[in-house]
Amino acid sequence: MPSAAQLTFPAGAARISERITALGVYQLPVAAEDGDKVPSERFEGRIIRRTWRVDGQSTVLQILAPLRDQLEGLGYEVRLDCAARDCGGFGFRFGIEVVPAPDMMVDISRYHFLSAVRGQDAISILVSRTGAAAFVQMISVGPGRAAAEAEKPVVQAEPGPALPVELAKVLEVRGHAVLTDLVFDSGSTRLRDGEYDSLRELAGYLAANPQYRLLLVGHTDTVGSQAQNAGISERRAQSVKERLIETHEADEGRIDVAGAGFLAPIASNLIPEGREANRRVEAVLLAD
Known part of the structure:
Protein backbone atom coordinates (compact mmCIF):
# COMPACT_ATOMS: atom_id res chain seq x y z
CA MET A 1 0.00 0.00 0.00
CA PRO A 2 1.45 3.42 -0.93
CA SER A 3 2.63 5.56 1.95
CA ALA A 4 1.05 8.70 0.49
CA ALA A 5 -2.07 9.50 -1.51
CA GLN A 6 -1.25 10.69 -5.01
CA LEU A 7 -4.43 12.41 -6.15
CA THR A 8 -5.20 13.65 -9.65
CA PHE A 9 -7.13 16.90 -9.78
CA PRO A 10 -9.27 18.07 -12.70
CA ALA A 11 -7.91 20.33 -15.42
CA GLY A 12 -8.11 23.96 -14.40
CA ALA A 13 -7.20 23.34 -10.74
CA ALA A 14 -4.68 25.84 -9.35
CA ARG A 15 -3.14 25.84 -5.89
CA ILE A 16 -4.07 28.81 -3.72
CA SER A 17 -2.53 28.11 -0.33
CA GLU A 18 -0.63 25.68 1.85
CA ARG A 19 -0.35 25.66 5.63
CA ILE A 20 1.74 23.05 7.47
CA THR A 21 1.76 22.29 11.19
CA ALA A 22 4.77 20.14 12.13
CA LEU A 23 2.93 18.48 15.01
CA GLY A 24 -0.67 19.13 15.93
CA VAL A 25 -4.12 17.70 16.55
CA TYR A 26 -6.88 17.53 13.95
CA GLN A 27 -10.44 16.66 14.90
CA LEU A 28 -11.60 14.73 11.83
CA PRO A 29 -15.38 15.11 11.30
CA VAL A 30 -16.90 11.62 11.11
CA ALA A 31 -20.65 12.30 11.20
CA ALA A 32 -23.20 15.00 10.38
CA GLU A 33 -23.93 17.74 12.90
CA ASP A 34 -25.76 16.40 15.95
CA GLY A 35 -27.13 18.75 18.60
CA ASP A 36 -24.99 21.75 17.58
CA LYS A 37 -21.84 19.59 17.58
CA VAL A 38 -19.97 17.80 14.82
CA PRO A 39 -18.85 14.31 15.95
CA SER A 40 -15.13 13.92 15.36
CA GLU A 41 -12.19 11.60 15.83
CA ARG A 42 -8.84 12.85 17.09
CA PHE A 43 -5.73 12.43 14.92
CA GLU A 44 -2.27 13.63 15.86
CA GLY A 45 0.74 14.27 13.67
CA ARG A 46 1.88 16.53 10.88
CA ILE A 47 -1.07 18.50 9.49
CA ILE A 48 -1.12 19.76 5.91
CA ARG A 49 -3.86 22.18 4.86
CA ARG A 50 -4.12 22.99 1.16
CA THR A 51 -6.65 24.80 -0.99
CA TRP A 52 -7.28 25.00 -4.73
CA ARG A 53 -9.46 26.97 -7.09
CA VAL A 54 -11.04 25.05 -9.98
CA ASP A 55 -12.26 27.16 -12.88
CA GLY A 56 -14.89 25.79 -15.21
CA GLN A 57 -18.43 24.49 -14.92
CA SER A 58 -17.81 21.24 -13.02
CA THR A 59 -20.28 20.60 -10.22
CA VAL A 60 -19.19 20.01 -6.64
CA LEU A 61 -19.81 16.28 -6.94
CA GLN A 62 -18.05 16.04 -10.30
CA ILE A 63 -14.92 17.34 -8.58
CA LEU A 64 -15.24 15.31 -5.39
CA ALA A 65 -16.30 11.91 -6.76
CA PRO A 66 -13.00 11.14 -8.60
CA LEU A 67 -11.02 12.19 -5.51
CA ARG A 68 -13.13 9.86 -3.36
CA ASP A 69 -12.59 6.99 -5.81
CA GLN A 70 -8.84 7.55 -5.75
CA LEU A 71 -8.73 7.55 -1.95
CA GLU A 72 -10.70 4.31 -1.78
CA GLY A 73 -8.35 2.79 -4.34
CA LEU A 74 -5.44 3.70 -2.07
CA GLY A 75 -6.99 1.87 0.85
CA TYR A 76 -8.72 4.72 2.66
CA GLU A 77 -12.01 3.98 4.42
CA VAL A 78 -14.64 6.70 4.03
CA ARG A 79 -16.01 7.85 7.39
CA LEU A 80 -18.29 10.68 6.23
CA ASP A 81 -19.61 11.60 2.77
CA CYS A 82 -22.35 14.22 2.79
CA ALA A 83 -23.74 17.19 0.90
CA ALA A 84 -24.60 20.56 2.44
CA ARG A 85 -27.99 20.03 4.06
CA ASP A 86 -27.31 16.37 4.91
CA CYS A 87 -24.10 17.41 6.68
CA GLY A 88 -25.94 19.96 8.78
CA GLY A 89 -25.80 23.05 6.56
CA PHE A 90 -24.73 26.20 8.38
CA GLY A 91 -24.04 24.43 11.68
CA PHE A 92 -21.74 21.83 10.10
CA ARG A 93 -19.85 24.42 8.06
CA PHE A 94 -19.04 26.45 11.16
CA GLY A 95 -18.43 23.36 13.29
CA ILE A 96 -15.49 22.13 11.21
CA GLU A 97 -12.11 23.61 10.42
CA VAL A 98 -12.13 25.72 7.25
CA VAL A 99 -9.16 27.66 5.88
CA PRO A 100 -10.03 31.39 6.09
CA ALA A 101 -11.31 33.28 3.03
CA PRO A 102 -10.22 34.21 0.47
CA ASP A 103 -8.08 31.04 0.34
CA MET A 104 -11.19 28.89 0.82
CA MET A 105 -14.71 29.95 -0.12
CA VAL A 106 -17.80 28.03 1.02
CA ASP A 107 -21.38 28.53 -0.13
CA ILE A 108 -23.57 27.19 2.68
CA SER A 109 -26.00 25.63 0.18
CA ARG A 110 -23.43 24.26 -2.30
CA TYR A 111 -20.75 22.20 -0.63
CA HIS A 112 -19.80 18.55 -0.17
CA PHE A 113 -17.62 17.07 2.55
CA LEU A 114 -15.67 13.82 2.73
CA SER A 115 -13.49 12.32 5.46
CA ALA A 116 -11.46 9.12 5.18
CA VAL A 117 -9.01 7.12 7.28
CA ARG A 118 -6.20 4.68 6.57
CA GLY A 119 -4.52 3.40 9.70
CA GLN A 120 -3.18 6.46 11.54
CA ASP A 121 -3.57 8.72 8.52
CA ALA A 122 -6.69 10.83 7.99
CA ILE A 123 -7.88 13.10 5.18
CA SER A 124 -10.80 15.45 4.78
CA ILE A 125 -11.91 17.12 1.54
CA LEU A 126 -14.32 20.04 1.32
CA VAL A 127 -15.56 21.21 -2.09
CA SER A 128 -17.84 24.19 -2.73
CA ARG A 129 -18.92 26.38 -5.62
CA THR A 130 -19.17 30.15 -5.28
CA GLY A 131 -19.87 32.20 -8.36
CA ALA A 132 -17.96 31.03 -11.43
CA ALA A 133 -15.41 28.87 -9.63
CA ALA A 134 -15.20 25.93 -7.26
CA PHE A 135 -12.89 25.73 -4.26
CA VAL A 136 -11.30 22.64 -2.76
CA GLN A 137 -9.83 22.28 0.73
CA MET A 138 -7.84 19.20 1.70
CA ILE A 139 -6.58 18.59 5.24
CA SER A 140 -4.34 15.58 5.83
CA VAL A 141 -2.81 14.41 9.10
CA GLY A 142 -0.66 11.48 10.10
CA PRO A 143 2.54 10.46 11.87
CA GLY A 144 6.06 10.49 10.52
CA ARG A 145 7.05 10.04 6.89
CA ALA A 146 3.59 9.18 5.61
CA ALA A 147 2.17 12.53 6.69
CA ALA A 148 5.25 14.43 5.53
CA GLU A 149 4.75 13.05 2.02
CA ALA A 150 0.97 13.04 2.03
CA GLU A 151 -1.20 14.68 -0.57
CA LYS A 152 1.05 15.65 -3.44
CA PRO A 153 -1.71 16.06 -6.03
CA VAL A 154 -1.14 15.83 -9.75
CA VAL A 155 -3.13 18.23 -11.92
CA GLN A 156 -4.17 16.96 -15.35
CA ALA A 157 -3.28 20.22 -17.05
CA GLU A 158 0.02 22.05 -16.73
CA PRO A 159 -0.33 23.93 -13.41
CA GLY A 160 -0.09 27.68 -13.47
CA PRO A 161 0.81 30.03 -10.63
CA ALA A 162 -1.35 30.17 -7.53
CA LEU A 163 -4.46 32.21 -8.20
CA PRO A 164 -5.24 34.84 -5.58
CA VAL A 165 -8.94 35.49 -5.26
CA GLU A 166 -9.75 39.12 -5.96
Missing part, protein backbone atom coordinates in the same frame (compact mmCIF):
# COMPACT_ATOMS: atom_id res chain seq x y z
CA LEU A 167 -11.06 40.91 -2.91
CA ALA A 168 -13.89 42.44 -4.93
CA LYS A 169 -15.14 38.97 -5.92
CA VAL A 170 -15.07 37.79 -2.32
CA LEU A 171 -17.06 40.83 -1.19
CA GLU A 172 -19.65 40.45 -3.93
CA VAL A 173 -20.11 36.71 -3.44
CA ARG A 174 -20.01 36.50 0.36
CA GLY A 175 -20.68 40.09 1.43
CA HIS A 176 -17.58 40.13 3.63
CA ALA A 177 -13.88 39.35 3.36
CA VAL A 178 -10.98 38.78 5.74
CA LEU A 179 -8.09 41.21 5.14
CA THR A 180 -5.45 38.51 5.37
CA ASP A 181 -2.34 40.62 4.75
CA LEU A 182 -2.71 43.03 7.68
CA VAL A 183 0.02 42.97 10.33
CA PHE A 184 -0.33 44.53 13.78
CA ASP A 185 2.54 45.12 16.17
CA SER A 186 2.66 42.46 18.87
CA GLY A 187 0.28 43.31 21.72
CA SER A 188 -0.73 46.51 19.94
CA THR A 189 -3.76 47.87 18.12
CA ARG A 190 -1.51 49.79 15.74
CA LEU A 191 -1.36 48.62 12.14
CA ARG A 192 2.26 48.14 11.20
CA ASP A 193 3.72 50.50 8.58
CA GLY A 194 3.83 49.18 5.03
CA GLU A 195 1.85 48.72 1.85
CA TYR A 196 -1.18 46.43 2.04
CA ASP A 197 -2.75 45.20 -1.18
CA SER A 198 -6.07 44.55 0.57
CA LEU A 199 -6.42 48.19 1.60
CA ARG A 200 -5.51 49.46 -1.85
CA GLU A 201 -8.13 47.13 -3.36
CA LEU A 202 -10.73 48.12 -0.76
CA ALA A 203 -10.26 51.81 -1.41
CA GLY A 204 -10.47 51.29 -5.15
CA TYR A 205 -13.60 49.19 -4.81
CA LEU A 206 -15.25 51.75 -2.58
CA ALA A 207 -14.44 54.57 -5.02
CA ALA A 208 -15.77 52.58 -7.99
CA ASN A 209 -18.99 51.53 -6.23
CA PRO A 210 -20.66 54.57 -4.61
CA GLN A 211 -23.76 52.47 -3.84
CA TYR A 212 -21.86 50.61 -1.10
CA ARG A 213 -20.40 51.36 2.33
CA LEU A 214 -17.95 49.33 4.37
CA LEU A 215 -18.06 48.11 7.93
CA LEU A 216 -14.64 47.12 9.29
CA VAL A 217 -15.02 44.53 12.04
CA GLY A 218 -12.17 43.55 14.33
CA HIS A 219 -11.98 40.04 15.80
CA THR A 220 -9.74 38.42 18.43
CA ASP A 221 -8.94 35.06 19.97
CA THR A 222 -10.22 34.07 23.41
CA VAL A 223 -7.20 35.18 25.42
CA GLY A 224 -8.50 37.74 27.94
CA SER A 225 -12.03 38.84 28.70
CA GLN A 226 -14.65 39.63 26.09
CA ALA A 227 -14.82 43.24 27.29
CA GLN A 228 -11.07 43.67 26.77
CA ASN A 229 -11.15 41.95 23.39
CA ALA A 230 -14.11 43.97 22.18
CA GLY A 231 -12.14 47.15 22.83
CA ILE A 232 -8.96 45.81 21.23
CA SER A 233 -10.78 44.56 18.14
CA GLU A 234 -12.59 47.87 17.62
CA ARG A 235 -9.37 49.87 17.95
CA ARG A 236 -7.70 47.62 15.39
CA ALA A 237 -10.58 48.15 12.99
CA GLN A 238 -10.28 51.90 13.60
CA SER A 239 -6.57 51.82 12.76
CA VAL A 240 -7.40 50.11 9.48
CA LYS A 241 -9.99 52.79 8.71
CA GLU A 242 -7.44 55.52 9.43
CA ARG A 243 -4.93 53.92 7.09
CA LEU A 244 -7.54 53.70 4.33
CA ILE A 245 -8.28 57.40 4.73
CA GLU A 246 -4.72 58.68 5.15
CA THR A 247 -2.94 56.52 2.57
CA HIS A 248 -5.64 55.72 0.03
CA GLU A 249 -7.94 58.76 0.39
CA ALA A 250 -11.00 56.63 1.09
CA ASP A 251 -14.24 58.42 1.93
CA GLU A 252 -14.36 58.56 5.74
CA GLY A 253 -18.15 58.92 5.78
CA ARG A 254 -18.64 55.57 4.06
CA ILE A 255 -16.57 53.49 6.48
CA ASP A 256 -17.78 52.38 9.90
CA VAL A 257 -15.97 50.26 12.50
CA ALA A 258 -17.00 47.71 15.11
CA GLY A 259 -15.33 45.28 17.49
CA ALA A 260 -16.67 41.73 17.87
CA GLY A 261 -14.00 40.49 20.27
CA PHE A 262 -14.01 36.70 20.31
CA LEU A 263 -17.71 36.20 19.53
CA ALA A 264 -17.28 35.15 15.88
CA PRO A 265 -14.39 32.67 15.54
CA ILE A 266 -13.61 31.10 12.18
CA ALA A 267 -11.31 28.43 13.65
CA SER A 268 -10.72 26.62 16.93
CA ASN A 269 -9.24 28.72 19.73
CA LEU A 270 -7.79 25.53 21.23
CA ILE A 271 -4.79 25.50 18.89
CA PRO A 272 -2.25 28.26 18.03
CA GLU A 273 -3.12 28.21 14.32
CA GLY A 274 -6.79 28.70 15.13
CA ARG A 275 -6.14 31.60 17.48
CA GLU A 276 -3.97 33.25 14.84
CA ALA A 277 -6.74 32.89 12.23
CA ASN A 278 -9.28 34.38 14.64
CA ARG A 279 -7.19 37.53 15.16
CA ARG A 280 -8.34 39.38 12.08
CA VAL A 281 -10.13 42.39 10.58
CA GLU A 282 -12.96 41.77 8.13
CA ALA A 283 -14.54 44.13 5.61
CA VAL A 284 -18.33 43.84 5.44
CA LEU A 285 -20.20 45.24 2.42
CA LEU A 286 -23.23 47.42 3.22
CA ALA A 287 -25.77 49.14 1.00
CA ASP A 288 -25.45 52.91 1.11
Whole structure:
Protein backbone atom coordinates (compact mmCIF):
# COMPACT_ATOMS: atom_id res chain seq x y z
CA MET A 1 0.00 0.00 0.00
CA PRO A 2 1.45 3.42 -0.93
CA SER A 3 2.63 5.56 1.95
CA ALA A 4 1.05 8.70 0.49
CA ALA A 5 -2.07 9.50 -1.51
CA GLN A 6 -1.25 10.69 -5.01
CA LEU A 7 -4.43 12.41 -6.15
CA THR A 8 -5.20 13.65 -9.65
CA PHE A 9 -7.13 16.90 -9.78
CA PRO A 10 -9.27 18.07 -12.70
CA ALA A 11 -7.91 20.33 -15.42
CA GLY A 12 -8.11 23.96 -14.40
CA ALA A 13 -7.20 23.34 -10.74
CA ALA A 14 -4.68 25.84 -9.35
CA ARG A 15 -3.14 25.84 -5.89
CA ILE A 16 -4.07 28.81 -3.72
CA SER A 17 -2.53 28.11 -0.33
CA GLU A 18 -0.63 25.68 1.85
CA ARG A 19 -0.35 25.66 5.63
CA ILE A 20 1.74 23.05 7.47
CA THR A 21 1.76 22.29 11.19
CA ALA A 22 4.77 20.14 12.13
CA LEU A 23 2.93 18.48 15.01
CA GLY A 24 -0.67 19.13 15.93
CA VAL A 25 -4.12 17.70 16.55
CA TYR A 26 -6.88 17.53 13.95
CA GLN A 27 -10.44 16.66 14.90
CA LEU A 28 -11.60 14.73 11.83
CA PRO A 29 -15.38 15.11 11.30
CA VAL A 30 -16.90 11.62 11.11
CA ALA A 31 -20.65 12.30 11.20
CA ALA A 32 -23.20 15.00 10.38
CA GLU A 33 -23.93 17.74 12.90
CA ASP A 34 -25.76 16.40 15.95
CA GLY A 35 -27.13 18.75 18.60
CA ASP A 36 -24.99 21.75 17.58
CA LYS A 37 -21.84 19.59 17.58
CA VAL A 38 -19.97 17.80 14.82
CA PRO A 39 -18.85 14.31 15.95
CA SER A 40 -15.13 13.92 15.36
CA GLU A 41 -12.19 11.60 15.83
CA ARG A 42 -8.84 12.85 17.09
CA PHE A 43 -5.73 12.43 14.92
CA GLU A 44 -2.27 13.63 15.86
CA GLY A 45 0.74 14.27 13.67
CA ARG A 46 1.88 16.53 10.88
CA ILE A 47 -1.07 18.50 9.49
CA ILE A 48 -1.12 19.76 5.91
CA ARG A 49 -3.86 22.18 4.86
CA ARG A 50 -4.12 22.99 1.16
CA THR A 51 -6.65 24.80 -0.99
CA TRP A 52 -7.28 25.00 -4.73
CA ARG A 53 -9.46 26.97 -7.09
CA VAL A 54 -11.04 25.05 -9.98
CA ASP A 55 -12.26 27.16 -12.88
CA GLY A 56 -14.89 25.79 -15.21
CA GLN A 57 -18.43 24.49 -14.92
CA SER A 58 -17.81 21.24 -13.02
CA THR A 59 -20.28 20.60 -10.22
CA VAL A 60 -19.19 20.01 -6.64
CA LEU A 61 -19.81 16.28 -6.94
CA GLN A 62 -18.05 16.04 -10.30
CA ILE A 63 -14.92 17.34 -8.58
CA LEU A 64 -15.24 15.31 -5.39
CA ALA A 65 -16.30 11.91 -6.76
CA PRO A 66 -13.00 11.14 -8.60
CA LEU A 67 -11.02 12.19 -5.51
CA ARG A 68 -13.13 9.86 -3.36
CA ASP A 69 -12.59 6.99 -5.81
CA GLN A 70 -8.84 7.55 -5.75
CA LEU A 71 -8.73 7.55 -1.95
CA GLU A 72 -10.70 4.31 -1.78
CA GLY A 73 -8.35 2.79 -4.34
CA LEU A 74 -5.44 3.70 -2.07
CA GLY A 75 -6.99 1.87 0.85
CA TYR A 76 -8.72 4.72 2.66
CA GLU A 77 -12.01 3.98 4.42
CA VAL A 78 -14.64 6.70 4.03
CA ARG A 79 -16.01 7.85 7.39
CA LEU A 80 -18.29 10.68 6.23
CA ASP A 81 -19.61 11.60 2.77
CA CYS A 82 -22.35 14.22 2.79
CA ALA A 83 -23.74 17.19 0.90
CA ALA A 84 -24.60 20.56 2.44
CA ARG A 85 -27.99 20.03 4.06
CA ASP A 86 -27.31 16.37 4.91
CA CYS A 87 -24.10 17.41 6.68
CA GLY A 88 -25.94 19.96 8.78
CA GLY A 89 -25.80 23.05 6.56
CA PHE A 90 -24.73 26.20 8.38
CA GLY A 91 -24.04 24.43 11.68
CA PHE A 92 -21.74 21.83 10.10
CA ARG A 93 -19.85 24.42 8.06
CA PHE A 94 -19.04 26.45 11.16
CA GLY A 95 -18.43 23.36 13.29
CA ILE A 96 -15.49 22.13 11.21
CA GLU A 97 -12.11 23.61 10.42
CA VAL A 98 -12.13 25.72 7.25
CA VAL A 99 -9.16 27.66 5.88
CA PRO A 100 -10.03 31.39 6.09
CA ALA A 101 -11.31 33.28 3.03
CA PRO A 102 -10.22 34.21 0.47
CA ASP A 103 -8.08 31.04 0.34
CA MET A 104 -11.19 28.89 0.82
CA MET A 105 -14.71 29.95 -0.12
CA VAL A 106 -17.80 28.03 1.02
CA ASP A 107 -21.38 28.53 -0.13
CA ILE A 108 -23.57 27.19 2.68
CA SER A 109 -26.00 25.63 0.18
CA ARG A 110 -23.43 24.26 -2.30
CA TYR A 111 -20.75 22.20 -0.63
CA HIS A 112 -19.80 18.55 -0.17
CA PHE A 113 -17.62 17.07 2.55
CA LEU A 114 -15.67 13.82 2.73
CA SER A 115 -13.49 12.32 5.46
CA ALA A 116 -11.46 9.12 5.18
CA VAL A 117 -9.01 7.12 7.28
CA ARG A 118 -6.20 4.68 6.57
CA GLY A 119 -4.52 3.40 9.70
CA GLN A 120 -3.18 6.46 11.54
CA ASP A 121 -3.57 8.72 8.52
CA ALA A 122 -6.69 10.83 7.99
CA ILE A 123 -7.88 13.10 5.18
CA SER A 124 -10.80 15.45 4.78
CA ILE A 125 -11.91 17.12 1.54
CA LEU A 126 -14.32 20.04 1.32
CA VAL A 127 -15.56 21.21 -2.09
CA SER A 128 -17.84 24.19 -2.73
CA ARG A 129 -18.92 26.38 -5.62
CA THR A 130 -19.17 30.15 -5.28
CA GLY A 131 -19.87 32.20 -8.36
CA ALA A 132 -17.96 31.03 -11.43
CA ALA A 133 -15.41 28.87 -9.63
CA ALA A 134 -15.20 25.93 -7.26
CA PHE A 135 -12.89 25.73 -4.26
CA VAL A 136 -11.30 22.64 -2.76
CA GLN A 137 -9.83 22.28 0.73
CA MET A 138 -7.84 19.20 1.70
CA ILE A 139 -6.58 18.59 5.24
CA SER A 140 -4.34 15.58 5.83
CA VAL A 141 -2.81 14.41 9.10
CA GLY A 142 -0.66 11.48 10.10
CA PRO A 143 2.54 10.46 11.87
CA GLY A 144 6.06 10.49 10.52
CA ARG A 145 7.05 10.04 6.89
CA ALA A 146 3.59 9.18 5.61
CA ALA A 147 2.17 12.53 6.69
CA ALA A 148 5.25 14.43 5.53
CA GLU A 149 4.75 13.05 2.02
CA ALA A 150 0.97 13.04 2.03
CA GLU A 151 -1.20 14.68 -0.57
CA LYS A 152 1.05 15.65 -3.44
CA PRO A 153 -1.71 16.06 -6.03
CA VAL A 154 -1.14 15.83 -9.75
CA VAL A 155 -3.13 18.23 -11.92
CA GLN A 156 -4.17 16.96 -15.35
CA ALA A 157 -3.28 20.22 -17.05
CA GLU A 158 0.02 22.05 -16.73
CA PRO A 159 -0.33 23.93 -13.41
CA GLY A 160 -0.09 27.68 -13.47
CA PRO A 161 0.81 30.03 -10.63
CA ALA A 162 -1.35 30.17 -7.53
CA LEU A 163 -4.46 32.21 -8.20
CA PRO A 164 -5.24 34.84 -5.58
CA VAL A 165 -8.94 35.49 -5.26
CA GLU A 166 -9.75 39.12 -5.96
CA LEU A 167 -11.06 40.91 -2.91
CA ALA A 168 -13.89 42.44 -4.93
CA LYS A 169 -15.14 38.97 -5.92
CA VAL A 170 -15.07 37.79 -2.32
CA LEU A 171 -17.06 40.83 -1.19
CA GLU A 172 -19.65 40.45 -3.93
CA VAL A 173 -20.11 36.71 -3.44
CA ARG A 174 -20.01 36.50 0.36
CA GLY A 175 -20.68 40.09 1.43
CA HIS A 176 -17.58 40.13 3.63
CA ALA A 177 -13.88 39.35 3.36
CA VAL A 178 -10.98 38.78 5.74
CA LEU A 179 -8.09 41.21 5.14
CA THR A 180 -5.45 38.51 5.37
CA ASP A 181 -2.34 40.62 4.75
CA LEU A 182 -2.71 43.03 7.68
CA VAL A 183 0.02 42.97 10.33
CA PHE A 184 -0.33 44.53 13.78
CA ASP A 185 2.54 45.12 16.17
CA SER A 186 2.66 42.46 18.87
CA GLY A 187 0.28 43.31 21.72
CA SER A 188 -0.73 46.51 19.94
CA THR A 189 -3.76 47.87 18.12
CA ARG A 190 -1.51 49.79 15.74
CA LEU A 191 -1.36 48.62 12.14
CA ARG A 192 2.26 48.14 11.20
CA ASP A 193 3.72 50.50 8.58
CA GLY A 194 3.83 49.18 5.03
CA GLU A 195 1.85 48.72 1.85
CA TYR A 196 -1.18 46.43 2.04
CA ASP A 197 -2.75 45.20 -1.18
CA SER A 198 -6.07 44.55 0.57
CA LEU A 199 -6.42 48.19 1.60
CA ARG A 200 -5.51 49.46 -1.85
CA GLU A 201 -8.13 47.13 -3.36
CA LEU A 202 -10.73 48.12 -0.76
CA ALA A 203 -10.26 51.81 -1.41
CA GLY A 204 -10.47 51.29 -5.15
CA TYR A 205 -13.60 49.19 -4.81
CA LEU A 206 -15.25 51.75 -2.58
CA ALA A 207 -14.44 54.57 -5.02
CA ALA A 208 -15.77 52.58 -7.99
CA ASN A 209 -18.99 51.53 -6.23
CA PRO A 210 -20.66 54.57 -4.61
CA GLN A 211 -23.76 52.47 -3.84
CA TYR A 212 -21.86 50.61 -1.10
CA ARG A 213 -20.40 51.36 2.33
CA LEU A 214 -17.95 49.33 4.37
CA LEU A 215 -18.06 48.11 7.93
CA LEU A 216 -14.64 47.12 9.29
CA VAL A 217 -15.02 44.53 12.04
CA GLY A 218 -12.17 43.55 14.33
CA HIS A 219 -11.98 40.04 15.80
CA THR A 220 -9.74 38.42 18.43
CA ASP A 221 -8.94 35.06 19.97
CA THR A 222 -10.22 34.07 23.41
CA VAL A 223 -7.20 35.18 25.42
CA GLY A 224 -8.50 37.74 27.94
CA SER A 225 -12.03 38.84 28.70
CA GLN A 226 -14.65 39.63 26.09
CA ALA A 227 -14.82 43.24 27.29
CA GLN A 228 -11.07 43.67 26.77
CA ASN A 229 -11.15 41.95 23.39
CA ALA A 230 -14.11 43.97 22.18
CA GLY A 231 -12.14 47.15 22.83
CA ILE A 232 -8.96 45.81 21.23
CA SER A 233 -10.78 44.56 18.14
CA GLU A 234 -12.59 47.87 17.62
CA ARG A 235 -9.37 49.87 17.95
CA ARG A 236 -7.70 47.62 15.39
CA ALA A 237 -10.58 48.15 12.99
CA GLN A 238 -10.28 51.90 13.60
CA SER A 239 -6.57 51.82 12.76
CA VAL A 240 -7.40 50.11 9.48
CA LYS A 241 -9.99 52.79 8.71
CA GLU A 242 -7.44 55.52 9.43
CA ARG A 243 -4.93 53.92 7.09
CA LEU A 244 -7.54 53.70 4.33
CA ILE A 245 -8.28 57.40 4.73
CA GLU A 246 -4.72 58.68 5.15
CA THR A 247 -2.94 56.52 2.57
CA HIS A 248 -5.64 55.72 0.03
CA GLU A 249 -7.94 58.76 0.39
CA ALA A 250 -11.00 56.63 1.09
CA ASP A 251 -14.24 58.42 1.93
CA GLU A 252 -14.36 58.56 5.74
CA GLY A 253 -18.15 58.92 5.78
CA ARG A 254 -18.64 55.57 4.06
CA ILE A 255 -16.57 53.49 6.48
CA ASP A 256 -17.78 52.38 9.90
CA VAL A 257 -15.97 50.26 12.50
CA ALA A 258 -17.00 47.71 15.11
CA GLY A 259 -15.33 45.28 17.49
CA ALA A 260 -16.67 41.73 17.87
CA GLY A 261 -14.00 40.49 20.27
CA PHE A 262 -14.01 36.70 20.31
CA LEU A 263 -17.71 36.20 19.53
CA ALA A 264 -17.28 35.15 15.88
CA PRO A 265 -14.39 32.67 15.54
CA ILE A 266 -13.61 31.10 12.18
CA ALA A 267 -11.31 28.43 13.65
CA SER A 268 -10.72 26.62 16.93
CA ASN A 269 -9.24 28.72 19.73
CA LEU A 270 -7.79 25.53 21.23
CA ILE A 271 -4.79 25.50 18.89
CA PRO A 272 -2.25 28.26 18.03
CA GLU A 273 -3.12 28.21 14.32
CA GLY A 274 -6.79 28.70 15.13
CA ARG A 275 -6.14 31.60 17.48
CA GLU A 276 -3.97 33.25 14.84
CA ALA A 277 -6.74 32.89 12.23
CA ASN A 278 -9.28 34.38 14.64
CA ARG A 279 -7.19 37.53 15.16
CA ARG A 280 -8.34 39.38 12.08
CA VAL A 281 -10.13 42.39 10.58
CA GLU A 282 -12.96 41.77 8.13
CA ALA A 283 -14.54 44.13 5.61
CA VAL A 284 -18.33 43.84 5.44
CA LEU A 285 -20.20 45.24 2.42
CA LEU A 286 -23.23 47.42 3.22
CA ALA A 287 -25.77 49.14 1.00
CA ASP A 288 -25.45 52.91 1.11
